[in-house]
Structure formats: structure tokens, C-alpha cells
Amino acid sequence: MKKRTKTADAIYYTFVILFGFVMLYPILWMVASSLKPQTEIFGNAASLWPGEFMWENYAKGWEGFGRTGFDVYFSNSIFITTLSVIGAILSSSIVAYGFARLQFRFKKILxxxxxxxxxxxVQITLIPQYIMFHNIGWVNTFYPLIxxxxxxxxxxxxxxLIQFIRGIPRELDEAAIIDGCSTFGIFWRIILPLIKPALVTVAIFAFMWAWDDFLAPLIYLNSADIQTVSLGLRNFMDAEGxxxxxxxxxxxxxxxLPQxxxxxxxxxxLVEGIATTGLK
Known part of the structure; x- marks a missing residue:
């Protein structure tokens, strides 16, 4: 019986390792190819070991284009992403608290x-949003992204967050009310500290979506000095034809690397926040 269990475990872990390698292979290929000469990238595409290490690729890439280096693109992306994460956490948690705990008219409809x-x-709201931001003079600024x-x-x-807050006992709210806590005080002192795993999950997703966003910066950012990393990467495909x-x-x-x-x-x-949102 033990021998059969060990064989099953060996088969299972072998399959997991092979499947994991298949999933990671594109990333490994990208890292390896970033150190290869131009002719070797596709000439020996399957190899994960560069025949010649070209560290100049990183130096040349960091220089960027014209007077705009990649340090500017990274700074812009960090600024936009940081504020987007803060905004997503604050606004989403407040709205979620209202739906999960407060009673008001048209709650079910809303x-x-x-x-x-x-x-x-997102494509449905793209044109109306662009027209609105253009009329108020926000095009070619960070405002439409933040x-x-x-x-x-x-x-x-x-x-x-609603699913997570619903799992918190209402007795905590009632105890806070008895102690003289206001509605906002309950949210700030009771709910917000208890939903930390869900907030971390929101922060990670918001960071990934804002950092990887290509469409919104492409639509709203025209000047090179305010563009993000995603637009900076696209510029390599236009260089020298x-x-x-x-x-x-x-x-x-x-x-x-930041992700x-x-x-x-x-x-x-992240795992805790996703797993516990489904528990009642």
C-alpha cells in the first residue's frame, strides 16, 4: 500500500513539475532572450541559454528614445499605479460597506x-469617457487614469469586499454602537481592520491592472514624457522601421519585476483574501 502511494505521489509531482515548467517557459524564454544578440533570439529560439551574453540590451533599452529614458516611463507608471491602488481601496471599501451593512432606498436595484x-x-464606455475628459481638458494628463x-x-x-464584510458578525457593529461609535467609526475602527486580507487582494489586482494597462494610456497620454511602461515598450516596435x-x-x-x-x-x-470571501 505504501509503495503504491509513493508511486502515485511520484507521478503526481512529476506531472506538476512538468506542467509548471510549461507555464513558466515563456517567461524563462523572455529573460534568456533579453541577453541574446538580435540574430540569436529567433535563430536559436528554443534555447534558454544565450550563446553570447548581451548586457548592452539592458543599457540600450534603459536609454529609451530621444530625451525620454525608461526611468521616466517607470516613474510615471509607479505614480499612476500607486494612486490608482489607493483610490481603488478607499472608494471600493466605502461602497462595499454601504451595501453590506447599511439600509437605504433602492439598495437591491443599485x-x-x-x-x-x-x-x-470597457469598450462601451470608452468613447463617452474620452469625450467627457476631452471637454474638461484632461486629455494628455494623468487625471483620466487616476x-x-x-x-x-x-x-x-x-x-x-461585500462578500468579505458579510462574513463579519453584526454583533461587533452593535457593540460599537453601544460604545457610542458612529457609522463611519464602525467602518474605520471595526470593519476596515478586519477586512485586511480582502484589501490586500484588491490592492494586488488593482496594481496589476493599472501597471499592465495599455489601452487607457494609449488613448489619453500623447506626450512622451508622461507615458507609461506599456507605451514605452511599444516604442521599440517603431524604432528605425x-x-x-x-x-x-x-x-x-x-x-x-514589480509584479x-x-x-x-x-x-x-492574496490566497487568504480570495478563499475567505466565499465563506459564510
């Missing part, structure tokens, strides 16, 4: 509208 917006494609995060919250994040694959893959590798670091340090909270 919640149904909220669920409907989760299934609404301000919406502070207004009303993100439907997916709100729904996730061709594609500078070495610098492109080098900067793509660097652009993934890997965030996920590495907050993986525990």
Missing part, C-alpha cells in the same frame, strides 16, 4: 446595476 456593470465591456479610481470604486472589488527585440525583451523583463515582488511578499494575503 446592487443589481452594480453586478451588471461587472459584465459591461481620478476614476477614487470615484465610486471598481465593481469587481466592491463585490469581493523595425523591432529592437533585445532591448524590448530586456525592458519587458524589468517591467515584470513578481508584490506577489512574492503578499501571496499569503
Amino acid at each position: 446592487f443589481a446595476c452594480l453586478l451588471g456593470t461587472v459584465m459591461l465591456p 481620478v476614476p479610481a477614487f470615484l465610486g470604486g471598481t465593481p469587481f472589488f466592491i463585490f469581493l 523595425g523591432t529592437s527585440w533585445g532591448p524590448l525583451l530586456a525592458m519587458s523583463t524589468l517591467s515584470l 513578481f515582488i508584490i506577489f512574492l511578499f503578499f501571496q499569503k494575503h
Whole structure:
């Protein structure tokens, strides 16, 4: 029996390792190709070991284009992403608290509208939003990428936080009311500290979506000095009428580092936040 169990475990772990390697292979190929010469990237595409290490790809990629280096793109992305994460956490948590704990007119109708917006494609609202931002003079500024995060919250994040807040006993709210706590005080002192795992989950998703966003910066940011990393990577495909694959893959590798670091340090909270939102 023990021999059969060990054989099954060996088969299972072998399959998991092979499947994990298949999933990681594109990332490993990108990292390896970022150190290859231009002719070797596709000439020996399957190899994960460069025949010649071209560290110049990173130096050339970091220089950027014209007077705009990749340090500017990274600074812009960090600024936009940080404020977007803060806005998503604040606005989504407040709205979620209102739906989960407060009683008001048309609550069910508004919640149904909220669920409907989760299934609404972003392309439907793109043109009306652009017209609105153009009329108020926000095109070619950071405002269209930051301000919406502070207004009303993100439907997916709100729904996730509602499920988490509903799992918190209402007796805690009643005890706080007896002690003289206001409605906002209950949210700030009781609910907000208890939903920390869900807030970390929201922060990670908001960071990933804002950092990887390509469409919104492409639509609203025109000047090179305010563009993000995603637009900076696209510029490599227009350089000298061709594609500078070495610098492109080098900067793509660097652009993934913040996401890997965030996920590495907050993986525990991410899993906990996703798992506990479904518990009653």
C-alpha cells in the first residue's frame, strides 16, 4: 500500500513539475532572450541559454528614445499605479460597506446595476469617457487614469469586499454602537481592520491592472514624457522601421519585476483574501 502511494505521489509531482515548467517557459524564454544578440533570439529560439551574453540590451533599452529614458516611463507608471491602488481601496471599501451593512432606498436595484456593470465591456464606455475628459481638458494628463479610481470604486472589488464584510458578525457593529461609535467609526475602527486580507487582494489586482494597462494610456497620454511602461515598450516596435527585440525583451523583463515582488511578499494575503470571501 505504501509503495503504491509513493508511486502515485511520484507521478503526481512529476506531472506538476512538468506542467509548471510549461507555464513558466515563456517567461524563462523572455529573460534568456533579453541577453541574446538580435540574430540569436529567433535563430536559436528554443534555447534558454544565450550563446553570447548581451548586457548592452539592458543599457540600450534603459536609454529609451530621444530625451525620454525608461526611468521616466517607470516613474510615471509607479505614480499612476500607486494612486490608482489607493483610490481603488478607499472608494471600493466605502461602497462595499454601504451595501453590506447599511439600509437605504433602492439598495437591491443599485446592487443589481452594480453586478451588471461587472459584465459591461470597457469598450462601451470608452468613447463617452474620452469625450467627457476631452471637454474638461484632461486629455494628455494623468487625471483620466487616476481620478476614476477614487470615484465610486471598481465593481469587481466592491463585490469581493461585500462578500468579505458579510462574513463579519453584526454583533461587533452593535457593540460599537453601544460604545457610542458612529457609522463611519464602525467602518474605520471595526470593519476596515478586519477586512485586511480582502484589501490586500484588491490592492494586488488593482496594481496589476493599472501597471499592465495599455489601452487607457494609449488613448489619453500623447506626450512622451508622461507615458507609461506599456507605451514605452511599444516604442521599440517603431524604432528605425523595425523591432529592437533585445532591448524590448530586456525592458519587458524589468517591467515584470514589480509584479513578481508584490506577489512574492503578499501571496499569503492574496490566497487568504480570495478563499475567505466565499465563506459564510
